[in-house]
Amino acid sequence: MKTFMLITGSGPLMILTSHSSIEDPLILEKLAIKGIEKFIAYEVPYDLAKLRYGGHFNVVANDLHESDDLRVLDYNGERTFKLFSFAELGTPVLHEASGSTVSAVA
Template sequence: MKGGIFFTGTGPIVILTTYESFSDALFVEKLAAKGIKKYIAYEVGEDAVKEKYGMHFKVVMGDLRQKDDLRVLDYDGHNIFNKFSLKELGEPVFCEP
């Protein structure tokens, strides 16, 4: 499982996924089905996400209604910017149709 901060047209979201790459065709297709067709993504380590979200991380991971391959952990841009430093982010992945 890996985490990523995705900057989309409606603001940043944090996603957890089992996909190897944020540019994997199936992953891109799943996001497009949710209305996210264009984004800039930065990988963040699973341990960092667990530490920053604590119990919320466990709740989202335990939600049986969601599939393991893609889970939205946070969609509150203000909260995301407070939890993560831009200095923590690595190389971006760009996705544009």
């Protein structure tokens, strides 16, 4: 599983996915269905997210009622920003609905 912080028009959120990349067309399609067509994504180290979210992480990761491979770990952008510093995040990936995805250079 991979963990990503998405910065969207409505604010940050943290997601879990079994896709190996946020640029995978299948996850982009699933995000678009949820109304997320433009975002900045940062990969968050899986073990770090698991440590910071504690038991809630395990509940979301093991939710047997969820049938797809995209799970929202946290809708609360303020909490997400407080739990992780930018120094702990991966290289940002910029995505727009036009189909363009770019890895940003820091």
